[in-house]
Amino acid sequence: PLQLLQPKTVPKRLRASQKKPREPQMPSSLIKEIFRHFVKMPVTRDAFKIVEKCSERFFQQLSNDLEAYTHHAGRKTVEAADLEVLMRRQGLVTDKMPLNVLIENNLPLEYRKLLIPVAVSGNKVIPSK
Secondary structure: OOOOOOOOOOOOOHHHHOOOOOOOOOOOHHHHHHHHHHHHOOHHHHHHHHHHHHHHHHHHHHHHHHHHHHHHHHOOOOOOHHHHOOOOHHOOOOOOOOOOHHHHOOOOHHHHHHHOOOOEOEEEEEEEO
C-alpha cells in the first residue's frame, strides 16, 4: 500500500527576539585577582570555580535587592541611600558602625576622598555634589 506523500515541515529559524539574552559577567580574571589578594595562598581550580559561582550569585542578589529598594521608593535610579539600607539590613552598617567608619576602615585614602565629604580651605567641600 502506498502512502500519500506529504511535504516535510521545515522548522522556522529562531528569531533574534526569541534568543535568551546573555547576562553580562564579571571577568573571571578580576575575581581571581581579588580572591588571591585576600587569600594570599594557592587556590585550586575547583575551589576557584566555586568562588566564581558564589560571587556571581552574590552580585545578582545584590542588584536584585537594590532594584527592589529603588522600585519601592518610586524611583528609577539606584542611590547611595539604597545601598546604605541594604548594608544596614545585612548587618554591615549599624548605629555603632556607620557607613563612614566602614569606608575609613576598609578603603584606601584615594577612595575615601571620593566617598566621604571633607571641608578644605576656602570653605569648599570635596567631593562636590
